[in-house]
Amino acid sequence: MLSVTEKQAIDHEIALVPYKKASVIEALKIVQQHRGWISDESVEEIAAYLEISPAEVDSVATFYNLIFRKPVGRHVILLCDSISCYVMGYPRLHKLLEDKLHIRMGGTTADNRFTLLPNVCLGCCDHAPALMIDKDLYRDVEPALLDDILKKYE
Structure with missing residues (x-):
């Protein structure tokens, strides 16, 4: 589950764009900032919160080279x-x-x-x-x- 802090930060980004799904890259960055990387579970949580498919979230996550889809060092x-x-x-x-x-x-x-x-x-x-x-x-x-x-x- 997304934490309250993650949800609040994502809600702030959602308020800045015309459609919820337009905030997917920011949501990925927020979750990564809190967790260090984006797991498959994180993709599913973000997708559910933004009301889009996990495939849509994953396509953005794998496109950007600064979104880490496996654990990284400090x-x-x-x-x-x-x-x-x-x-x-x-x-x-x-x-x-x-x-x-x-x-x-x-x-x-x-x-x-x-x-x-x-x-x-x-x-x-x-x-x-x-x-x-x-x-x-x-x-x-x-x-x-x-x-x-x-x-x-x-």
Whole structure:
């Protein structure tokens, strides 16, 4: 069941749009903020609350890459793999992150601190390579900076 807090936040979003179902992405973001990810049960709860089908909710949830359909770590690292970032050092950062965190792309560290995910573009091609941890964007990332960046999330 959606919590009272989740329902109140979703109701606020519903009030801003002409149709209940137009608030589905916001409802997904609200539930994910409270639960960390969107389970199949969450999809069904949101669908029932918005009076739409679970398939409609799931189609939105699986379209957006920042809606997580499986559990993630406390901090999500999005490593940009656009052509600009690739040319400017993505392969080196990718390998270094996997080695430092002892995970593969898509994995979560044993202590559940980090999940490493690819991202097609972080919108800062002129400052490649880039990565984002939670809502913090890092541009012009050099391998020597990685330890200091990761320490911020201990």
